[in-house]
Amino acid sequence: MINTKNLEEMFLEHYQEWCLLSYSYVQDLDDAKDVVQTVFTKLLQKNEYTTIENFKPYINTAVRNESLKKIKNSQRTFDMSHSTTYVPSYENEWIQSEVSETIFKELESLPVQNRKVFELCVMEGIKYEGAAEIMGITVNTVKYHLKKSFKILRLNLRNIHF
Numbered sequence: 001m002i003n004t005k006n007l008e009e010m011f012l013e014h015y016q017e018w019c020l021l022s023y024s025y026v027q028d029l030d031d032a033k034d035v036v037q038t039v040f041t042k043l044l045q046k047n048e049y050t051t052i053e054n055f056k057p058y059i060n061t062a063v064r065n066e067s068l069k070k071i072k073n074s075q076r077t078f079d080m081s082h083s084t085t086y087v088p089s090y091e092n093e094w095i096q097s098e099v100s101e102t103i104f105k106e107l108e109s110l111p112v113q114n115r116k117v118f119e120l121c122v123m124e125g126i127k128y129e130g131a132a133e134i135m136g137i138t139v140n141t142v143k144y145h146l147k148k149s150f151k152i153l154r155l156n157l158r159n160i161h162f
Helices: 004-026 029-046 055-075 090-109 112-123 128-135 139-156
Strands: none
Touching: 004 029, 004 055, 029 055, 090 112, 090 139, 112 128, 112 139, 128 139
């Protein structure tokens, strides 16, 4: 069993080791430090660390999983400034603004519940559970509305090329 003092000692003793483990996945030292701090923050918030028997392997697994989650989340975003093949031009900007305008019009035409779920989960990045709590509906209902939103958008935007 581990208490808060032991937890602090483990953190200080193995912090660099866990940062290096995370770094082997995320390839960025600041991100690796964030991952380790996130793991310990979650652990302290849940206050369940006293029931963990094999603490070090548990943290190793948590750091690995959090690192993979960080990679997955960073892959969802794409920054055009890092793209070497993109050459901005008046025509490209005009086309992009037309496409954006069309997409926003389609989003506005979604049924109210579908649009709200889409905005919360996709545009704001809130997890299903959080969206369900905000809207006062079940997680399965959130999934249903999100699935329906994507289906409608796919159908209505099938002739739009990004």
